[in-house]
Amino acid sequence: MIIGIPKEIKTLENRVSMTPGAVGSLIRQGNEVLVESGAGLGSGLTDEEYQAAGAKMVSAAEAWGAEMVIKVKEPLPSEFQYLRKDLILFTYLHLAAAEDLTNALLESGTIGIAYETVESPDRTLPLLTPMSEVAGRMATQVGAHYLEKTQGGRGILLGGVPGVSPAEVLVLGGGVVGTNAARIAMGMGARVTILDLSHGRLQYLDDVFNGRITTMMSTEANIREMVQRADLVIGGVLLPGAKAPKLITRDMLGIMKEGSVIVDVAVDQGGCVETIKPTTHDNPTYIVDGVVHYGVANMPGAVPRTSTFALVNQTTPYAMRLAAKGVAALKDDPGLALGLNTYKGKLTCPAVGEAFGIDS
Ligand code: NAD
Incomplete structure (x- = not known):
């Protein structure tokens, strides 16, 4: 051929x-x-x-x-x-x-x-996985950067320092992106909560992270509760091939902290945040209601x-x-x-x- x-x-x-x-x-x-x-x-x-x-x-x-x-x-x-x-x-x-x-x-x-x-025989997505691993790890790195004051963020360090609390990181979707984002966030010393719809996935995450992250069922009430606390939200939900569900609605931005950051990795499937739109590496962020939005659809392109x-x-x-x-x-x-x-x-x-x- x-x-x-x-x-x-x-x-x-x-x-x-x-x-x-x-x-x-x-x-x-x-x-x-x-x-x-x-x-x-x-x-x-x-x-x-x-x-x-x-x-x-x-x-x-x-x-x-x-x-x-x-x-x-x-x-x-x-x-x-x-x-x-x-x-x-x-x-x-x-x-x-x-x-x-x-x-x-x-x-x-x-x-x-x-x-x-x-799909693989075990129903995983073998050709999405490697880029999701890269994007997930990058999402935390990028989020930490945009939390800096000069980047429009709250001006906080993800891991905190002795005597000062670390940041709260909320990860929506505990698949490949979510797991990799959580791993780096935990490594940087943040407090991490992952929401997923699958109980089996939450069990797996609780097991591999040995209880050092919080897992919660992805319900509207839990999302509302957690976005209020979050400094950094990472979107990594996926319904294979379909548009991502809008888990963070426009009105929820109003209860989020000023200068908090959303990195919606799922933007390539339309995004799981109502106010996200695709951005590019040369102009990656914009601010809506005081919340920094990062919507680069080809994050792995940076590495x-x-x-x-x-x-x-x-x-x-x-x-x-x-x-x-x-x-x-x-x-x-x-x-x-x-x-x-x-x-x-x-x-x-x-x-x-x-x-x-x-x-x-
Ligand atoms: P995945 O299938 O491994 O994980 C998705 C997870 O979302 C699953 O655990 C699923 O149970 C969960 N989920 C589904 N509906 C949910 C809901 N309502 N609430 C909470 N969790 C829910 O997928 P992945 O490989 O982690 O990819 C996630 C997204 O990231 C995809 O849209 C993918 O295309 C995208 N992605 C983007 C980039 C980029 O550069 N922006 C790079 C790689 C992947």
Whole structure:
């Protein structure tokens, strides 16, 4: 198969979808790999390293002309021109929050396989996990930064100091993002509370953190109680493929502390905070009712080298199966088949269909 690796063009996105090592594996499998010149530079990977692995360096249009295009982020409007019938596009799509892109994929007939809805046999999300690990760990780091006075925050140190209380960190959703955010917050000395809907998940968290964090059921009453106390709120809820539920409503901002910070990692699925909107790394925050909002939808893009390697470790085995068999690979693996979001003009992901009221 001919495989294309375009350069990412989203603002300050420096990840790349394949490392030279992964390109070498695809070439040894018998594929031809076309890498856009400079695609890896943001992650410290040179054209020479790709060429040494056997790749051909090409233009964006040539990379997009391949039979299968592997990317990191969803295509932006300037890339819609490359979408076409029979193209296999393997990337993050997050369609429930992107109606224009959904329409562009459907109108062009592109076979869109979304990383974020591929499942493992144990029902976890193997291609979302590595970026959620990065974003979760970063969320606490970023939150600590915006709590500084000069950044618009309350002017408090997450861990406090002897004689002064540490900050209160509220984590909504105790999945991969939430667990990693909590781990770093706890490590920095904050007091951490995690809310989740799943009792099993709360049991697991209580167990792994050995009772050193507080777990609570995610009810409206508990959210209201905890947002009043929180200095930093981290949003990490997910209903796979669907829009995130709005757990923090506009009126709740009124009971939050002046200068508290919300880092809504779930912004890529629409966000779990009513007042969140997507922001970019060059202008990441804005303030509503005295509360700092951080809504960067591609947080791992800030640490591209770590993120590229973490992502490629997980995507390469799937990419190799798609390269070997094309869409037939979906028949062999029901978990990979769940990644199929659009197929030749049809929406094949029920959660995306529900978000837009389209039959799937
Ligand atoms: P996950 O499936 O591991 O965890 C989600 C958790 O949310 C689950 O434990 C689930 O039980 C819980 N949940 C669902 N509804 C809830 C509710 N009403 N209240 C409380 N908890 C609820 O998912 P994840 O990998 O942690 O990802 C979380 C979100 O972060 C996703 O939207 C993902 O796309 C996003 N994400 C964003 C970035 C970014 O750069 N902004 C990066 C990575 C992941």
